[in-house]
Amino acid sequence: MKKNIAFIFPVSRKMGIFQYMLSITEAMANYCIDFDYTVLYFGSNSPKNYLKVNNMEVVKFLSIDGKPNNIIGKLKTIANILISRPIFVIKKSNKETLKKNKIDLLITPSPLLFGFENNIPYIVPIPDMMYKYYPNFPEYSFWNRIISQIVFKYSAKYAALCIADSTWGKNDIKKFLNKSDDQINVIPFLPAGYVHNYKNMTKEEADYILKKFKLPEKFVFYPAQFWAHKNHINLIKSIKAAEEKHGQKIQLVLVGDDKANAENYKELMDLAKSFGIKDRIIHLGYVSDEEIVALYKKATALVFASVGGPTNIPIVEAMFLGTPVVCPNLFAMPEQTGVAGVFFDPFNPDDMAEKISKVWQDEILRQQMIQKGYEKVENFTFEIYADQWIAAVKKALENEKINRDN
Numbered sequence: 001m002k003k004n005i006a007f008i009f010p011v012s013r014k015m016g017i018f019q020y021m022l023s024i025t026e027a028m029a030n031y032c033i034d035f036d037y038t039v040l041y042f043g044s045n046s047p048k049n050y051l052k053v054n055n056m057e058v059v060k061f062l063s064i065d066g067k068p069n070n071i072i073g074k075l076k077t078i079a080n081i082l083i084s085r086p087i088f089v090i091k092k093s094n095k096e097t098l099k100k101n102k103i104d105l106l107i108t109p110s111p112l113l114f115g116f117e118n119n120i121p122y123i124v125p126i127p128d129m130m131y132k133y134y135p136n137f138p139e140y141s142f143w144n145r146i147i148s149q150i151v152f153k154y155s156a157k158y159a160a161l162c163i164a165d166s167t168w169g170k171n172d173i174k175k176f177l178n179k180s181d182d183q184i185n186v187i188p189f190l191p192a193g194y195v196h197n198y199k200n201m202t203k204e205e206a207d208y209i210l211k212k213f214k215l216p217e218k219f220v221f222y223p224a225q226f227w228a229h230k231n232h233i234n235l236i237k238s239i240k241a242a243e244e245k246h247g248q249k250i251q252l253v254l255v256g257d258d259k260a261n262a263e264n265y266k267e268l269m270d271l272a273k274s275f276g277i278k279d280r281i282i283h284l285g286y287v288s289d290e291e292i293v294a295l296y297k298k299a300t301a302l303v304f305a306s307v308g309g310p311t312n313i314p315i316v317e318a319m320f321l322g323t324p325v326v327c328p329n330l331f332a333m334p335e336q337t338g339v340a341g342v343f344f345d346p347f348n349p350d351d352m353a354e355k356i357s358k359v360w361q362d363e364i365l366r367q368q369m370i371q372k373g374y375e376k377v378e379n380f381t382f383e384i385y386a387d388q389w390i391a392a393v394k395k396a397l398e399n400e401k402i403n404r405d406n
Contacts, residue, residue: 003104005393006038006120009047010109011066014225014257014286016313017109017127022050022192024107024389029053031386035393038101042066050289052193062101064094077113081154090117105396111148111155121400123392124155125163129172130229130308137228153177160396165189166332168310183399185392188336190385191317198293199321206294213284219251220356221299221323223292223314224306226261231346232268235305238352240275245350246357252303253295254283296321301359301366304328307346311336319373324366326359340372 007025010017029037030053038060041047048061069077073090080086098118106115106122115122131140131148140148156162156177162184164170170184201209224230235252242248258265265283272278287295296302302318302325309331318325319340327333329343337343342365344355359366 002034002036003393003397004036004038004102006040006098006101006103006106008106008108008112008114009039009041009045011042011045013045013047013050018047018050019192019313020125020127020189021107021109022047022052023190023385025059026052026193027190027382027386028389028393029055029059031383032390033058034390036060038062038103040064040106050194052197060101062097064097065091077117080117081113081150084158086117086119094118105160105393105400107393108155111152113151113155113158116155116158121160121396122158123161123163123396124159125165126152126156126169126173126177127165128169128308128310129176132172132176134229134307139227139229159183160400161185161392163187163392164310166310166335168332168335172310185388185395187385187388187392188380189311189313189316190380190382191313191320194289195293195317195320196382198290201293201297203297206297209290209294210298213282215253215282215298216251218300218360219253219282219298220301220303220326220360221253221295222303222305223255223295224304225256226258226264226268228264229306229308231305231307232264233271234346234349234352235303236268236271236275236277236281237349238305238356239272239280240277241349241353242357242360243277245353248357248360249280250356250360251280251282253299254281255285255287255292255295256283257286258283293321296323299323301326301356301369303356304333305346305352309333315341316377319377322370322374324359324369325373326356338372338376340369340376342369 007021009021037058040062043066046061053059076090095118103120106120108122108124111124131145134140162173162179164173164184164186165188170186173179173184239250239252242250272281296318302323304314304327311332315325315327315336325337325341327341328346334343342355342359345351
């Protein structure tokens with residue numbers, strides 16, 4: 001009998017980990033017939049319409065209860081952790097659903113205790129541990145760091161396998177979560193199916209799709225939510241510095257939900273207004289998959305300003321779609337981009353301005369960056385990504401078998 005592999009999808013498709021789970025599910029379901037597949041989603045937020053699988057009959061979709069635990073549920077979780085066994089049931093409805101559908105292995109989108117609480121072996125990706133690096137950012141407040149450390153520590157402790165997306169990420173898992181080499185696989189991020197589906201979009205098609213936004217002919221693009229570590233403030237300062245020091249009036253297009261981080265968004269727009277450049281900062285809000293690809297295609301460059309890492313999804317998306325990448329010289333981002341990128345110090349707006357201006361005004365350089373970006377990602381396909389995840393699943397199942405036998 002085939003093993004049943006289940007993928008847990010996050011609640012909101014606006015999150016980067018939603019795209020991450022799309023990539024994993026699409027790769028395995030399209031290129032491996034050795035397993036049965038189940039997609040678990042919360043409430044009515046089914047990802048079915050976004051999933052690109054050649055034969056959707058190989059994937060089963062199940063709704064699960066995603067409501068936060070009440071105080072009794074949280075106490076049960078703590079008790080389960082302390083005794084290292086999930087004997088106290090958290091949510092009977094989920095436990096019954098999972099048992100009825102005979103899930104053999106879970107793949108979670110990020111550190112969660114869902115698999116442990118339901119006594120199912122699981123693979124846990126650890127996308128980053130930035131709360132260890134940036135304790136002063138409001139999103140990594142004291143209590144958030146405490147909660148993160150508990151969840152990361154125990155989700156990694158009980159996992160059949162941890163996944164990092166870079167060597168840097170693997171070393172962080174070893175350093176901060178005390179996992180050994182054989183308990184971690186490195187699998188770089190691959191863009192979700194929509195990036196591949198629209199990869200051959202022409203500039204003319206992009207212009208047509210973006211016509212309603214009335215964008216300038218030339219702009220740099222930054223897709224990110226408005227968290228402090230996304231570093232929009234220094235990016236705005238660099239746009240001003242590019243004008244003052246290099247004579248470049250650079251237009252910046254942003255996407256992201258301004259409501260989720262309204263205070264940060266207001267601060268950066270107020271700053272742009274005080275600099276007299278607010279008319280050159282264009283915020284489009286939340287856009288569709290087709291529109292996001294069109295923005296990459298039309299942009300003069302991706303300027304990825306975030307100080308978080310180790311790697312970032314937009315960087316690899318840009319290389320796939322032929323957009324020059326200007327990004328920080330932090331963590332694994334230089335490794336992720338290689339010779340295709342131009343790097344800056346994200347804490348230094350003047351350095352950011354110099355590097356952005358260099359790419360903005362040099363058409364030959366941009367064409368070289370585009371070609372090098374294509375070369376960087378040309379051998380990273382869904383088939384290869386599927387092979388990496390199939391190997392990870394087999395390793396996790398074997399690890400779990402060894403644990404049971406011991």
